Amino acid sequence: MEKMKFKAESQRLLDMMINSIYTNREIFMRELISNASDAIDKRYYKEAEDGCTGKSRDDYEIRIAADKDARTLTISDNGIGMSKEELENNLGIIANSGSLKFKAENSESMKDVDVIGQFGVGFYSAFMVAKKIQVISKTYGSDQAYIWESEGAEGFTIDKAERANIGTDIIIYLRDDTEDDKYSEFLEEFRIRGIIKRYSDYIRYPIVMNVTKERQKPASEEEMNADDYKPEYETYTEDEKLNSMVPLWKMQKSEITEEQYSDFYKKTYMAWSNPLKVVHTNVEGVISYDALLFVPSEVPYNYYNKDFKPGLQLYSNGVLIMDKCEDLLPSYFGFISGLVDSPDLSLNISREMLQQDRQLRAIAQRLEKKLLQTFEEMRDKEREKYEKFFDNFGIQLKYGVYDKFGADKDKLKDLLLYYSSTTDNMTTLKDYVSRMTEDQKYIYYAAGESKGKIKMMPQMDFFEDKGYEVLYCTDNIDEFAFMAMREYDGKEFKNISDKDLGFEKTEEEVKAQADKNEAAKNTLDAIKDALGNKVSSVILSTRLKNHPVCFATSDGVSIEMEKILKAQAAMSGNKELSGVEADKVLELNGDLPFFDAIKKAVEAGDSDKVSDYANLLYDQALVLEGMPVEDPLAFGERICKLMK
Secondary structure, eight states, X not given: OOEEXXXXXXXXXXXXXXXXIOOOTTHHHXXXXXXXXXXXXXXXXXXXXXXXXXXXXXXXXXXXEEETTTTEEEEEEOSOOOOHHHIIIIIHSTTOOXXXXXXXXXTTTTTTOOOSOOSSOGGGGGGGTEEEEEEEEEOXXXXXXXXXXXXXXXXXXXXXXXXXXXXXXXXXXXXXOOSSOOGGGGGSHHHHHHHHHHHSTTOSSOEEEEEEEEEEOOOOHHHHHSTTOOOOEEEEEEEEEOOOOSOGGGSOGGGOOXXXXXXXXXXXXXXXXXXXXXXXXXXXXXXXXXXXXXXOSSOOTTXXXXXXXXOEEEEETTEEEEEEEGGGSOGGGTTOEEEEEOSOOOBOTTSSSBOOOXXXXXXXXXXXXXXXXXXXXXXXXXXXXXXXXXXXXXXXXXXXXXXXXXXXXXXXGGGOOBEESSOSSOBOHHHHHHHOOTTOOEEEEEEOSSHHHHHTOTTHHHHHHHTOOEEEEOSTTHHHHHHHHOXXXXXXXXXXXXXXXXXXXXXXXXXXXXXXXXXXXXXXXXXXXXXXXXXXXXXXXXXXXSOSEEEEEETTOOXXXXXXXXXXXXXXXXXXXXXXXXXXXXXXXXXXXXXXXXXXXXXXXXXXXXXXXXXXXXXXXXXXXXXXXXXXHHHHHHHHHHHO
């Protein structure tokens, strides 16, 4: 028996295979099972080509056997097997794919089958856990079996062997356990089950293992009725299929029930409730793939946890390649669970990571388009269900509008919903615009902590009188999303607290307001002097009806935005954000009695009283905006002085 060398830069390449290309030891089982599946495919199609009838896929299997005493793990198949030459060429030349070569040589008979092994390197991943590997194989059409044996990069031997049937046994002699590495874990039944369930559950042939079970020993009726009866148990073994074989996403949609979809979703993605929506699509063409996507009915418990990782499971021909592929969905759809299975992906050599290529981008673009269409249909045909979805994940769509400087705003703007001042139900921007009066130039909105607080804003009185609808923005991201969109259907967004509301006024109205402010100039200037830099100006308001005071803002930063940015600054320690402030204009209602009181104090030269009045009005405006009073102690003292 002659010892042969690997036909490659064996020492260096095999070391790289073991220590660099594969990062997860358990992958070796996925690779060997995938190779076994390819071997069965080859035999199945070869026998069909040779006219063998009466055989079905049920006649083939992959078998796992663990021997703890011998510390061996054996993976067997009844596939096509390998001759002596094939053992030497397929296993003796690293990166020589026998599966790919076989398909090329039998392209007509195998045109509808996708081989899993493409690179000819997966077999060597077993050396991550093995100190020695034996491959016993008997090829289709031969009476002689051969054994290939290797202990690593030093080389391999091939000799004659005995094997009753066609197929291959791969016997892995596990390395000895160390303090850090417990290789014997791969002999434990629960570990083997877990690996197969994760990576190879949808291999199209049964993966069988002889497992140990326990049952109660039979007993007579007299024995069971005795007072001191204690049941006795015995162990036995039987074959058990470890994989599901047929992926749900490969089945016809008409054959799948809602219950099956829900069971798969809850079992696979650790969900407690049924999905709100299922998207199951099969695409064939230049790029072919199957996708099974789930919209959660509840926000995942860890969704806002920093450890939450978005992404879809990625399969190639039913074999799990990546558990979380973030590149398949845009970040604003990060709440989607599901998977993609494609035979057309350009995988890297270890199949652990995906090369960034046009196939992946093409699938991602199609999935995004499919989900956008799905949500549009939900919005129009299943409004109650869509509003439930939006309550849970609408904020993510708003972040998607704002993210990347608004690059995706046109895709998402029609999916946004808002409550408003004139409707009980949520409304789209399109519906809002359709209800605008002819003289309305802007889409008006108000930002606040809740609908209730927005309704009580002093600025709302004016819009109620005008009959203009106001959108309620209660999410921190709302105003930033509007900034990214700038306009919808040619209508710009405008905050109802904006200094310039964009209403056209006659010359008479402009003059009357200017005269009114001029007449009150001394009082307004005195208030501004008392407040100093707290406000940029003090004016008489044209928007206040029943309330004494409010803030108006300019320069694009609203009161609500200031609150949000300062809160972020407090959390992140960003000094630049902490310095952002709205340009506050204090607007006063000159038609209410309080204004005469402060006017008299100004005329009487009572600067202390003017200061107290001015600061009370300022603090009142802060409270109405939901902002903290800057000096609560001074605020209380001023109240007490007035009460005297």
